[in-house]
Amino acid sequence: MSTAELEDRTSFSAVELLSSGDYDEPLIANGVRCHGGFDADGRYRSPRTLHRGPAIAAWQSRLADEGGALIELSPGLMPPQYPNVAQAKLLLQNGVRDPVVRALTIISIVEGFGAMIRDVQVPDLGEIFVEPIEGTALAHLEKGLFEAHARDESGYRDEGGHKQMWEAARDAALENPKIPGDVLMRLMGRRGRGGRPEPAFPEIGPELERMLGFMANVLVVEVFAEGTFQWGIDVLSDPAVSAAPDVAGGMVRNIQADEKPHVEYLRAALSEARARTIRTVDGKTIAGQQVVDGLLHRILRQMTKTRPNDQREDVREGLVEAMKAASNPARLLEEFDALDQDWTPPGKTGFEPAQDAA
């Protein structure tokens, strides 16, 4: 079936959305067979995109035809990576590896947790939305989209996914470094503060809010990950600090390519929900835009205000200790701080609740 024919279709089976094309060469990362592969020209081809790519394009095109707008997250909202590229290189050049190894390991694990998307309960969306959902990304969430996303992130069966690819990039660049013992504590340690999140839209029911909230959260993470990819490429491709600049940098580029369908299907599905009307649990209706924007606003506010500080705090916590590996820790810390870049979160997220809905 040609690409043009595929683009005319808006309904796909799960098998189609999970299918990959043929590769001339598999992707082997640090001895581990990973997903995706290379075509005859040596170009990397992402996994499970044979039908998924054209399908997403078709859904987005249909949304535009129906007058719906595709969600855009401003790049200005993206907090910078800490330590930044210059700081990470400085640390590595001075033999201080733990903060960078820790950061790369946490990135790999967080990528792997993307697999949780397959556990998201999808309520009966055909009943919930007033307008029909046939032939939309929303109608395919459970029919291949979530599963493909999960497999891409954590690997599946005999193929590694992004988790293993980040690990391979780290191990190739930094020559199988010892993983700091506190990695999991850093990852799990912040949970107790703040309690359970209160529902933002109790009128739509917990299941739908959970699903849309999860998707909005993943979309923001995926968009912000663009900065992480660039950071990874810049650090790991530099022969001054990386033992395998081509392999490690190339691996991060492959991951970056794989993430594009994730961002695009989530944008499509959330935009479709935004363009529709939701039936509330008490039999009334609410505009999808109010719900989706409300959830995105809440997540973006948290991710641009709280998270950068948390990340900074986490890195700083072990920094002084890690710098003892350097010959002159005090001077190194001074140099490190001098490379810091100020960043102020933008005042608006772009998804502020409308005055009448506030």
Next chain:
Amino acid sequence: MNLATRARRTFKIGWTAAWVWSLYKVPAFGRRITGRPPRPESELSPTHARAANHILALALDLRGVMIKMCQAVATRSDMFPKEFIERLKQCHDAVPPKPFDVVRSVVEQELGKPLDAVFADFDEQPIASASLAQVHRAKLHDGREVAVKVQYPDIEDIMHTDLANMRRVCRIYEYFDPQPLALLPLLTELTTHLSYELDFVREADCAERVRDLFADDEHVKIPEMIREWSSTRVLVMELVSGMKITDKDALVAAGLDPANVLQDLMHIYVRMILAAGFFQADPHPGNLFVTPAGEVVVLDFGLSKELPDGFGLGLFELMFSLMTFNEQAMLRAFDELGFRSKSGDNSTFLAIARRMIDRSDTGSFEGEFTEDMTDELFEAIREDPVAEVPTDFVLVARVFSLLSGIGHTLGSRANVLQAMSGAPAS
């Protein structure tokens, strides 16, 4: 303990061991001299059941350390047939309490003061009694309500006698049996665990360590240890009241969602085991409560365990790969954790990984790590020629099985993947 008691215990242990040994060896000998092949494992089920019943009867008679031994055996489904596991796991350590005079005597001896000098009030009826100690409610002179855990006075003697007897039995068994089960290492492990459980100073240290770990987590409550009135045989701690974690009706009546409680419990254990590498290894329902505010209370740190460096990360990888259906990653995790096959190749573990993943990849799995799954793993291990299973792994698997059992009682399933991510219960 007097000589007669010691002799009685020695005789009973020796007699049971001889009886169990003969259950297997007499028929085997008969078959050998009549030229018949040995009975296949599939025909041994009734024999296993009879042997387990004898051992269970001995434990219920002698109690104390024997009960602990049965509980230890019941956790080793990687070593013992399922008939042993099923019977011996019924061996609860709830025992009739000791008279109050005995308790008073231990407390006064340990604290070096009359009971009234330390406690304004001391309930003579225990709130719990087990094989090694019993717990009483009391009030300190400053008004604090406390729980006082008091060790039985003769328990250390009994432990030494019973362990020495069992060690002799194991040595004789290993001497006569051409392919013995590795019982002596199990006994050594049991000895270590019992010595931990009998040292209340260590228990207080462990409790405080876990309390510090969750100091900023409002979903967890670890009672404060009152060190000034504690010793190796008496442990005084803050009295925390709450609902039993398996009392679903009470949880619901208190406005709590059992699914959230279970998810919080899972997070507590995942954080202790995987992230901190140090955990309370006995999460049976008697040690877990929930306060009306929804905090999960963890009690009894006697059996707390420190994992080797890097083990938590290895376990994380194993559980993660299992729950994301990634057999290659699972294979690497088995290796990192110290699983070794006799043949030295990976085929055994690849088969186990595939079997586990085939089981979990059913579309309805949702990140649960169940008793069935650990049973499946150990069954696969027993069937395949796996030579080395890390002991720490067995203990951790038991913990997750117990948690899964609590989930079944509550009619909920915890999502381990969510717990590992640090995300709060929804």
